[in-house]
Amino acid sequence: MIPTLPRPAWLRAATVLYVVAFLTFLFLPLAVVAVFAFNDAPYPAPPWHGFTLDWFLGNEAAGRVGLFRDDELLGSIWTSCVVAVWVTGLSVALGTANAFLMERTRFPGKGALSMLMLIPLVIPGVILGISILAFASRLAQLCSDLFGIEADFLRPGLPLVVLGQFSYIAAIATLTISARLKRFDRTLEDAALNLGASAPAVLWTITLPYLRPALIGSAAIAFLMSFENFNTTLMLVGGDSPLTIMMYGRMREGATPVLNAVSLFLMLASAAIALTLIRGGRRAQS
Amino acid sequence: MWYRRLLLALLLAPALLWLFALIILPHLDLALLSFRERVAPREYVASLAQYRTFFGEPLYWHVFVRTALMSAIATVLTLLVAFPIAWIIAKLARGRMSALLFVVCLIPFWVSETVRTLGWMILLRESGVLPALLVHLGITREPVELLYHDATILVGLVYTSLLFMVVPLVSSLESLDNALIEAAYDLGGKGWSILREIVIPHAAPGITAGCIVVFMLTLGNYLTPTLLGGKSSQWFTEQIYTQFITRFNWEQGAAFGFLLLALSTAMVWLGLKISGQRFSDVMRRA
Structure with a gap:
């Protein structure tokens, strides 16, 4: 149970075993993706044929x-x-606007x-x-029927993908920014106003600098969630595919280890963002 | 004070625009769409035909029920897998070790679901790592296909959902005072009865929050079931995609979307009722 209570030896052993098994379960899929990015074979599958960088640098020749x-x-990736x-x-x-709206104003409703x-x-992404x-x-149909205008941005494509992802990432x-604004000590603002x-x-010199960690944090999370979004994007995508959609298409066909290479890249990028965030969070606390 | 009103209006406008243009109106429109039937080209009448088709065609509601059941099973499994690790993070590991373990558990979820699924495909497919290992160890004579089973889908779903269970569990277990457990132990409580009478009641809010979020995400998942389950995945979101994008039968797709939304909402509501919690608290916790 807890460290202050006696724990039988088998329980301690089971705990350690469980942690090891859990971490293996967690990291095994990522590890194989990374390893097979360097396998000298046309498919990401065993056996190991030796090390190569072809899946990063190789060209058609x-x-x-x-x-x-x-x-x-x-x-x-660019898309x-x-x-x-x-x-x-x-x-x-x-x-940010919503945080000020919810924390600083009063209105009916x-x-x-x-x-x-x-x-x-709480709305599934597919339905959004x-x-x-x-x-x-x-709306596009209405536009063309009523005014004869072709509103192309309302047809499936990147503008709709942006709106679809924005609808829930916002x-x-x-939530993130409001939570920080709620903890803000308003007497600081009063003091500045008195002076x-x-x-x-x-706003510029007191409140926004205080909100900075939340702004950076929510920006990083928004970027990552958008980059990784699949469900909503799948429904709204037009001609240009974002990376997740492109990868999905290739995975169904059985792709070469180039997908492992791009995945490894994504892992490194996510890890970099995660580390910056964790460091940033720690600095904000101290 | 006119400028306060102006400020309120300026802050309120983007929020209302967001909620109405991207959430409320599209869903009302979807509802209207689902309650009509095409009788001739560009001619529609109000009808319940789409919902009748759903209940009349066994394939559709079988897939629906199957998706709901599999999601429920995945939620329970996720809880069972996540609870011990949450306990270890919150109670057994100390100081830096606990923080480290927590961060390590979160890392895989910074990586896109597409990448994690690619990892599982490389591990499990017939030419993949685990079947080769099984042959190598002499457990099976020929490589077996581990993809495209219901169990595979469940493994994938549990894997993608773990984070959303571990985080609320850890935060609710951390707030449990160790002295309570010690007292229960001194009063003769055994492990199991302490768990049932002290720990679970205290962690109930975290458990509910985790279960609601996991169920919802699983129900709306598309990537994991279609890639790990292949043709036999029979996931409801896939039906929605087929109706909307492949068959261009928007009325039917809208009805399916609404049914999924209804199920998801019902489960969220039920979860809140059973645990007697408020929606806003649960969402902030998750």
Whole structure:
């Protein structure tokens, strides 16, 4: 049970075994993905044929298209980045506005609104996707019927992907930023105002710097969630596929280890973001 | 004070725009879509035909029930796998070790679900790592196909869901005072009865939060069942995708979407009722 109570030897042994088994379960899939990115064979499968960097550097002359020569794959990474930047910007901006709305203002129906803001988190991603798809298409249809305007951005494509992801990532940003604003000591603002600072100056020099860790944290989370989103994106995607959709398509066909190479890349990038966040979080606490 | 009202309006506008344009109106539109039937090209009448098809066609509701049951099983399994590790993090490991273990448990979830699924495919497919290992160890004579079974789908689902169970469990177990467990022990409580009468009642909010989120995410998952289950996955989100994107039968797809949303909402509601908690608290905890 707990360290202060006597624990029989078998229980201690079982605990250690369990932790080892659990961590193996957790990391085995990631480890094989990483290892087979370097296997000198056309498919990511055993046996081990020796070490190669072909799946990173290979070009068509070598018969193996590596990650850095695979324009389709590189293009989809770029697409994902563009989408993620948009989603992050929109989500953090709206999240900040919502935080001030919920923590600093009073109006009738505020309770209902705060409940409503949580709703996007309990709607399955696929359904968010189809509802936005259907609504946007009907609007586009309406536009062309009534005014003869072709509203192409309402057809499946990247603008809709951005909106679809934003619709629920904004809710997460709102929660994160509100939670920090709630803990803010408002007497600091009063002190600044008493000392003659204007309201915008207080916001810029006192409140926003205090919110900084939450802003950075929610931006990183928004970027990552957008980059990795699959369900909503699948329903809204048009011609340009973001990376997850591209990988999904290739995985169904049985792809070469170039997918392992790109996955390894993603792992390193996620790890970098995670470490920065954890460090940042620790600095904010101390 | 006119500028306070202006400020309120400025803060309220983006929030309302977000919730109405991306959440409420699309879902109302989806509802309308699901309650109509095409009688001639571009001519529709209100009807329950889409829902009748769902109940009349065994394939559809079988898949629906199957998805719900598998999600429930996956949720219970996730709880069983996650509880011991959460206990170890919250109670057994000390100081740095506990923090380290927690971070290590979170790391895989920073990596995209696509990458993790790729790992499982490399591990489990007939030419993959585990079948080769089984042959090597002499357990099976020929490599066996470990993909495309229900058990495989469950493993994949538990794997992707672990994070959402571990985090709320750890936070609810950490708040449990060790003295209570010691007292129970001194009063003659055995491991099992302490767990049932002290630990589980205290951790109930965390357990509910974890279960609700895991069930919801599993129900709405698309990637894991389709890739690990292949043609035999029979997941409901796949039906929605087929109706919407492949067959272009939006009315039917909308009805399916609503049924999934109804089930998901019902389970969230039920979970809250059983544990007597408030929606907003649970969402903040998760």
